[in-house]
Amino acid sequence: MWLFHADTPKKLSDNLKPRDWLGFYFSVVLVPALVVLFTILAFVTLDSRFGHRDPVSSPLQVLSDPEQSLAPEQAFQKLMDAPHKAYQNTQLLETPFWFSFMVLPAADSGTVQVELPSRHAQQVSCWADQGRRLLGSGSRTGNDGQVKAEKTGFILSLAPQALPVSVLCKGVFSGPARISVRQWSIPDFEQSQKEFYRGIGLMEGGLLTLTLFVLVAALINREWMYVLFAVWLLGNLRLGANAMGWDAHWLIWTIPNQWLPWLRKLTFATYYIVTFTLFGRLFQNELKQVGFVFLQNVLRWLGGLLLVAALLLSYQRFLPVLWCWTVAGILILIFLLARIVWKARTRAVLWYCASMFVVLFTRVDEVVAAAFGIKTLDEVPNNVIVALLSSLMASFAFAEQMRAGKRELALVQAELRTTYEVTPIGLFTLSADGSFVRTNPALEKILGHDAGTPWLKKWDDYFQPGAHDKLWRIVSGSGGNEAELRGVADASGRASTYLVTATFANGRIEGSLQDISDRSDAVERLRFLAEHDPLTGVLNRRGIEIMLERAIARQCDERPLALAYLDLDRFKLINDLFGHQSGDEVLKQLCERVEQSLGEGNHIGRIGGDEFIILFQDVEIGAATKICSAIIQKISYQSYHIGARAFQVKGSIGLVEVDAGMRVQDAISAADRACREAKKAHNEHIVVYHKNAPVFRERLEELSLIERLGGEFLPSGLFVEMQPIMSLQHPEDSLNFEVLLRLRDADNKVVPATRVIAAAEENGSIAVIDRWVMATVLEWLDQHQAQLPLTKFVCVNLSGASLNDEKFIQDLFVILEKHLRVVPLLCIEVTESVALHDLDHTSRIIERLQALGAKVALDDFGAGYTSFTYLKSLSADALKIDGAFIQSMNMHPANEAIVEAIVELARNLGMKSIAEWVEDCAMIEALAKLGVDYVQGFIVAKPQSPDAILQASSAASFITDPDVARFVAARRKGGVESADGGKWSSKLH
Numbered sequence: 001m002w003l004f005h006a007d008t009p010k011k012l013s014d015n016l017k018p019r020d021w022l023g024f025y026f027s028v029v030l031v032p033a034l035v036v037l038f039t040i041l042a043f044v045t046l047d048s049r050f051g052h053r054d055p056v057s058s059p060l061q062v063l064s065d066p067e068q069s070l071a072p073e074q075a076f077q078k079l080m081d082a083p084h085k086a087y088q089n090t091q092l093l094e095t096p097f098w099f100s101f102m103v104l105p106a107a108d109s110g111t112v113q114v115e116l117p118s119r120h121a122q123q124v125s126c127w128a129d130q131g132r133r134l135l136g137s138g139s140r141t142g143n144d145g146q147v148k149a150e151k152t153g154f155i156l157s158l159a160p161q162a163l164p165v166s167v168l169c170k171g172v173f174s175g176p177a178r179i180s181v182r183q184w185s186i187p188d189f190e191q192s193q194k195e196f197y198r199g200i201g202l203m204e205g206g207l208l209t210l211t212l213f214v215l216v217a218a219l220i221n222r223e224w225m226y227v228l229f230a231v232w233l234l235g236n237l238r239l240g241a242n243a244m245g246w247d248a249h250w251l252i253w254t255i256p257n258q259w260l261p262w263l264r265k266l267t268f269a270t271y272y273i274v275t276f277t278l279f280g281r282l283f284q285n286e287l288k289q290v291g292f293v294f295l296q297n298v299l300r301w302l303g304g305l306l307l308v309a310a311l312l313l314s315y316q317r318f319l320p321v322l323w324c325w326t327v328a329g330i331l332i333l334i335f336l337l338a339r340i341v342w343k344a345r346t347r348a349v350l351w352y353c354a355s356m357f358v359v360l361f362t363r364v365d366e367v368v369a370a371a372f373g374i375k376t377l378d379e380v381p382n383n384v385i386v387a388l389l390s391s392l393m394a395s396f397a398f399a400e401q402m403r404a405g406k407r408e409l410a411l412v413q414a415e416l417r418t419t420y421e422v423t424p425i426g427l428f429t430l431s432a433d434g435s436f437v438r439t440n441p442a443l444e445k446i447l448g449h450d451a452g453t454p455w456l457k458k459w460d461d462y463f464q465p466g467a468h469d470k471l472w473r474i475v476s477g478s479g480g481n482e483a484e485l486r487g488v489a490d491a492s493g494r495a496s497t498y499l500v501t502a503t504f505a506n507g508r509i510e511g512s513l514q515d516i517s518d519r520s521d522a523v524e525r526l527r528f529l530a531e532h533d534p535l536t537g538v539l540n541r542r543g544i545e546i547m548l549e550r551a552i553a554r555q556c557d558e559r560p561l562a563l564a565y566l567d568l569d570r571f572k573l574i575n576d577l578f579g580h581q582s583g584d585e586v587l588k589q590l591c592e593r594v595e596q597s598l599g600e601g602n603h604i605g606r607i608g609g610d611e612f613i614i615l616f617q618d619v620e621i622g623a624a625t626k627i628c629s630a631i632i633q634k635i636s637y638q639s640y641h642i643g644a645r646a647f648q649v650k651g652s653i654g655l656v657e658v659d660a661g662m663r664v665q666d667a668i669s670a671a672d673r674a675c676r677e678a679k680k681a682h683n684e685h686i687v688v689y690h691k692n693a694p695v696f697r698e699r700l701e702e703l704s705l706i707e708r709l710g711g712e713f714l715p716s717g718l719f720v721e722m723q724p725i726m727s728l729q730h731p732e733d734s735l736n737f738e739v740l741l742r743l744r745d746a747d748n749k750v751v752p753a754t755r756v757i758a759a760a761e762e763n764g765s766i767a768v769i770d771r772w773v774m775a776t777v778l779e780w781l782d783q784h785q786a787q788l789p790l791t792k793f794v795c796v797n798l799s800g801a802s803l804n805d806e807k808f809i810q811d812l813f814v815i816l817e818k819h820l821r822v823v824p825l826l827c828i829e830v831t832e833s834v835a836l837h838d839l840d841h842t843s844r845i846i847e848r849l850q851a852l853g854a855k856v857a858l859d860d861f862g863a864g865y866t867s868f869t870y871l872k873s874l875s876a877d878a879l880k881i882d883g884a885f886i887q888s889m890n891m892h893p894a895n896e897a898i899v900e901a902i903v904e905l906a907r908n909l910g911m912k913s914i915a916e917w918v919e920d921c922a923m924i925e926a927l928a929k930l931g932v933d934y935v936q937g938f939i940v941a942k943p944q945s946p947d948a949i950l951q952a953s954s955a956a957s958f959i960t961d962p963d964v965a966r967f968v969a970a971r972r973k974g975g976v977e978s979a980d981g982g983k984w985s986s987k988l989h
Contacts, residue, residue: 053185053188055115055182055183055184055188055189055192056104056182056183056184057086057180057181057182057183058101058102058103058114058181058182058183059084059085059086059101060084060085060086060087060088060099060100060101060179060180060181061079061080061082061083061084061085061099061100061101062079062082062085062088062097062098062099062179063075063078063079063082063097063098063099064093064095064096064097064098065095065096065097065098065170066093066095067095068095068096070098071131072127072131072132072168072170073130073131073132075098075131075168075170076100076127076130076131076168078098079098079099079100079168086180087178087179087180088178088179088180089176089177089178089179090120090173090176090177090178090179092175092176092316092319092320093173094172094173094174094316095172096170096171096172097170097171097172097173097179098168098169098170099168099169099171099179099181100166100167100168100169101114101166101167101169101181102164102165102166102167103158103163103164103165103166103167103183104163104164104183105160105163105164106160106163106183106185107185108185108187109160110160110185110186111157111158111159111160111185111186112157112158112160112163112183112184112185113155113156113157113183113184113185113186113189114155114156114157114158114167114181114182114183114184115150115151115153115154115155115181115182115183115184115189116153116154116155116156116169116171116179116180116181117151117152117153117180117182117245118152118153118171118173118177118178118179118180119152119153119244119245119246120173120174120175120176120177120178121153121154121171121172121173121177122139122140122172122173122174122257123137123138123139123140123170123171123172124137124138124139124147124153124154124156124169124170124171124172125137125138125147125169125170125171126146126147126156126167126168126169126170127167127168127169128162128165128166128167128168130166130168131168135147135156135158135167136148136156138154139257140248140257140260141256141257146158150193151192151193151196151245152196152244152245152246153245155189156169174261174315174316175315175316175319176319196244199244200241200244200246200249203237203240203241203244204237204241204251207233207234207236207237207240208237210233211230211233211234211237212230214226214229214230214233215227215230218230225281225282228274228277228278228281229278231274232271232274232275232278235267235270235271235274235275236271238267238271239267239268239271242264242267247260247263247264247267248260261314261315264315265310265311265313265315265318266307266310268306268310268322269303269306269307269309269310269322270307272302272303272306272325272326272329273303273304273306273307276299276300276303276329276333277303279333279336280296280299283340286340286343287336287340289343290336290339290340290343292335292336292339295332295335295336296336298328298332299329299332299333302325302328302329305325306321306322306325309321309322337353341353420440421440421441422441423440423442424442425442425512425513425514426439426440426442426443426444426445426446426447426512426513426514426515427439427440427442427443427511427512427513428440428443428509428510428511428512428513429508429509429510430459430471430508430509430511431507431508431509432507432508432509433458434458434459434460434468434471435455435458435459436455436457436458436459437508439455443513446498446513446514446515447462447513459471461488462487462488463485463486463487463488463498464485464486464487464488464495467485470483470485470500471483471500471502471509471511474500474501474502474511475502475503475504475509476504481501482499482500482501483499483500484497484498484499484500484516484520485497485498485499485500486498496515496517497515497516497517497520497521498513498514498515498516498517499513499514499516500512500513500514530542530543531543531546533605533606535584535587535588535606536587536588536591536606537591538591538595538603538604538605538606538612539603539604539605539606540605540606540607541605541606541607543605544603544604544605544607544613544615545605545664545668547603547605547615548563548613548615548658548664548667548668549664551615551617551658552658552660552661552662552664552667555658555660559617559618560616560618560619560620560621560657561615561616561617561618561619561657561658562615562616562619562620562621562624562655562656562657562658563613563614563615563616563655563656563658563667563668563670563671564613564614564615564616564624564628564653564654564655564656564671565611565612565613565614565653565654565655565668565671565672565674565675566594566611566612566613566614566631566651566652566653566675567610567611567612567651567652567653567675567676567679568590568610568611568635568649568650568651569649569650569651569652569679570648570649570650571583571586571609571610571649572609572610574586574647574649578645578647582642582645582647585640585642586640586642586647586649587606587610589640590635590640590649591604591606591612593631593634593635593638594612594614594631594634594635596634597627597630597631597634598614598627599619599627601617601618602614602615602616602617602619602627603615603617613668613671614628614631614653621655621657621688621690624655625655625686625688628653628655628686629686631651631653632651632653632685632686635649635650635651636648636649636650636651636685650685651685652675652678652679652685652686653675653678653685653686653687654670654671654672654673654674654675654676654677654678654686654687654689655671655674655686655687655688655689656670656671656674656688656689657688657689657690657691659691670689671689673689674687674688674689675687717743717744717745718741718742718743718769718772719742719743719744720739720740720741720742720773720776720777720946721739721740721742721943721944721945721946722737722738722739722740722794722943722944722945722946722949723737723738723740723936723941723942723943723944724736724737724936724940724941724944724949724952724955724958725737725738725795725914725934725935725936725940725955726934726935726936726940726941726955726956727933727934727955728924728927728928728932728933728934728935728971729933729971730971731954731955731956731967731968731971731972732953732954732956732968732971732972733790733954734790734791734792734954734955735788735790735791735949735952735953735954735955735957736791736792736793736794736795736934736955737791737794737795737944737949737955738794738795738796738797738829738936739773739777739794739795739796739797740753740943741753741756741757741769741773742756742943743756756769757799760799766799766801766802767799767801767802767805767807767808770798770799770802770808771802771808771811771812771815773796774796774798774812774815775815777794777796777826778815778816778818778819778822778823778826779819780946781794781819781822781825781826782819782821782822784946784950785821785822785825787950788825788949788950790953790954791825792825793825793826793827793855794825794826794827795827795828795829795857796826796827796828796829797829797831797859798828798829798830800831803830803841803842803845804841809845813848813852816849816852816854817852820852820853823852823853823854824853824854824855826854826855827854827855827856827857827877827878828849828854828855828856828857829856829857829858829859829880830842830846830856830857830858830859830876831858831859831860839874842874843874843875846874846875846876847875850875850877855877855878856875856876856877856878857876857877857878857879857880857914858874858876858878858879858880859880860880860882860883861879861880861881861882861902862881862882862885862898862902876911877911877912878906878911878912878913878914878933879902879905879906879911879912879913879914880914880915880916881899881902881903881913881914881915881916881932882916883916883917884917885898885899885902886899886915886916886917886918886923886927886937887917887919889923889926889927890922890923890926896926896930899915899927899930899932900930900931903930903931903932904931907931912933912934913931913932913933913934914932914933914934914935914936915927915932915934915935915936915937916935916936916937917936917937918935918936918937918938918939918940919937919938919939920939920961921939921961921963921964921967923935923937923939924939924940924964924967925967928967939961939964940955940956940958940959940964941955941958941959942958944958956968
């Protein structure tokens with residue numbers, strides 16, 4: 001991880017003692033300088049041991065034979081009229097050329113060597129005596145007679161006695177050949193041969209040695225850049241060999257002649273690609289600064305296309321493509337190099353520019369020579385020097401780049417060392433046995449080690465057992481990338497928590513260590529709070545539900561399970577009168593008392609302000625009942641002392657026996673229901689539901705109903721019934737009624753409306769049902785309005801969820817606008833508690849309904865606490881008095897007084913009063929005396945089908961009770977004046 005194996009570069013003499021300076025400077029400075037000086041002096045003053053006289057160039061007459069039809073005698077005759085030339089370019093033609101020249105005796109009267117130096121010559125045949133006598137022929141594969149392949153071209157040997165002589169030759173060439181003739185004496189030619197092969201050896205040996213050196217460096221350093229440079233040097237060698245004419249040789253082997261065109265094409269294309277790849281890698285940072293990405297991409301594309309051309313085109317057609325693309329690549333490269341030099345004048349850039357200049361000059365020279373016949377580098381020594389010089393300059397550039405990279409690496413290492421020292425994270429290096437090899441100050445501080453003192457302890461000495469094994473699991477890859485460790489406890493007993501990451505390198509463990517005690521404590525606290533109540537420390541809703549879910553999952557018949565729901569009475573008064581701080585203290589003491597009563601394996605969870613769930617595991621229902629009784633005793637009959645005050649709190653418990661496979665929410669719902677039942681039974685603080693209690697069957701039926709109502713479409717079996725509402729003043733003058741929702745189950749039994757509505761509200765489909773009811777009723781009224789002449793209003797109840805659903809409200813008014821003719825018959829019932837939930841929202845809806853002609857009634861009026869206060873803010877048309885007051889009116893005088901007050905209030909506000917749940921004639925008579933306008937209940941009529949309503953003449957048509965019938969008859973005879981003294985009429989008739 002944090003390894004430093006190299007120091008910042010220093011001068012080589014920095015570590016030398018004074019007595020060693022003389023030998024050092026003599027070896028590394030003086031001796032190399034003397035060698036360079038002597039070499040320059042020898043080059044200027046001494047003659048080369050390969051010196052020779054220059055050859056004699058023979059003028060020649062040249063004739064092209066594109067038809068390949070001329071015989072030697074015919075060619076000789078035609079050449080007699082041809083002009084004399086120093087040389088002739090073949091213009092890439094591969095058809096035969098005939099040329100003649102005169103060979104004169106040598107100065108030493110010896111044998112004359114006639115050299116045809118073109119490296120592109122493939123076959124040469126020569127004749128004397130005007131083409132009648134064959135002197136010899138040669139090719140790249142074999143020789144015959146006096147002609148043979150030598151150096152870069154061919155040699156014709158002529159004895160002195162045959163001179164002077166006119167020679168006729170026929171040559172076949174491939175590539176940009178130049179036909180020329182040079183005459184040598186034997187000694188001078190042998191010297192030129194030695195110089196030629198020495199040049200080959202010098203260039204091949206020098207470049208191969210340099211290439212091998214770079215490859216060895218690449219293998220040692222595992223650096224692909226070195227490999228790329230070695231390949232480029234090898235390409236430079238092959239291009240130099242091509243320029244000198246000995247690319248048909250490789251080391252000690254001669255390459256077959258038929259391979260040469262393919263090899264040359266691939267060499268050129270490959271060298272192009274490698275050159276620009278090396279350029280891009282060597283100066284990738286500088287090229288990013290330079291920009292011109294498009295030109296850089298052009299270089300890459302040209303290289304790929306050139307390789308394709310080398311594979312597809314013949315050598316003759318490939319060369320023009322090579323020249324064009326070489327020129328284009330050279331121009332782009334020159335431009336990019338100029339931009340790099342302009343932006344970054346580093347030594348590496350300058351060396352590379354010099355190298356590229358030499359290489360580009362030779363390539364341009366090749367192109368110009370091939371295209372125009374102008375060649376400046378024609379001698380072997382010049383080509384050798386150029387090839388070696390360009391390679392050495394490129395090596396200098398590469399070495400300079402390596403030096404810059406090493407310098408940059410050293411700076412980075414210095415920065416890393418500084419970071420290593422100052423980073424707040426503990427960093428360490430361990431040996432395989434856990435001994436400390438290297439640490440930074442942060443680690444020493446974390447582990448409490450004195451800085452500068454040796455590490456006498458090992459890794460395991462600072463942590464709890466198993467720490468070293470965890471570390472090895474990390475570095476081996478079997479334990480993840482990191483692990484938490486617990487430190488050795490300090491004097492106070494507190495053990496810190498650490499996070500360690502590590503890797504194994506060079507036989508050592510490199511890693512980092514962080515003290516995460518605070519974070520670990522925070523995580524543990526968050527994990528605790530995720531399932532526990534922050535105030536009391538007991539489980540919260542999530543925690544107790546998880547415990548219950550696990551208990552149900554592992555439950556079987558032999559392992560009983562019970563669940564209790566605890567609800568406190570009068571706890572809200574403590575918060576209201578003495579503040580939440582006192583209430584919080586009461587809750588803490590209460591939870592402590594409950595936990596004292598619970599055995600091991602039982603749990604309590606707080607799910608609301610003053611509501612708790614108690615889970616009994618492996619406890620029979622009878623034993624759980626006894627524990628609940630003890631809990632009631634502790635929390636209800638023992639005061640809670642907070643400061644100087646003492647508080648009393650009562651509680652009720654619903655206890656259920658949980659069956660295997662029961663859902664968590666079903667168990668809690670059943671316990672909640674039992675608790676509510678216990679609260680209603682004032683003397684019984686505990687209600688117990690056993691496994692086969694009806695409440696569980698009812699819950700299953702509710703779930704089935706919820707599932708049935710939970711689809712996207714309305715369930716089958718929905719229908720409506722209508723319960724008449726009778727006027728007490730004129731019973732037979734009106735046929736008003738309330739629409740009631742009904743649902744048939746799979747057995748064709750009618751499901752109670754309360755259950756249907758509760759299920760629909762629980763699964764969120766109540767708005768869909770209310771929309772259906774409203775549309776159905778209005779459509780029915782539209783169809784049968786003529787049959788309902790005495791109907792003044794039709795009550796339809798809307799749920800609170802629907803009234804608070806903006807989408808439903810929009811749909812409601814769309815439906816109403818479709819049936820504007822019957823909207824005045826509609827009376828929307830809004831439950832009082834819903835109306836007061838959002839008074840402004842309710843007022844806006846009432847105003848919109850009344851604007852369309854509809855009426856509004858407040859349902860269950862009197863059940864709330866604030867009805868009288870807010871009634872003046874709601875412009876309702878009628879009040880439906882809560883049925884609980886009506887049923888107990890004759891038994892409780894107070895209820896009768898309340899009903900009378902409501903009736904009087906409604907009259908004063910211009911509203912009508914409707915009494916529901918009327919069950920006998922005595923109620924009717926009492927309500928009539930109090931001035932109630934309308935009554936609704938089974939004593940008048942049970943809910944009827946729509947067809948029955950259509951066949952009735954009035955609401956009184958359904959009366960079967962004789963006492964009520966006599967009451968109606970009495971009203972028919974004399975009528976009754978309203979309480980205000982006259983025949984009444986209002987918005988509701």
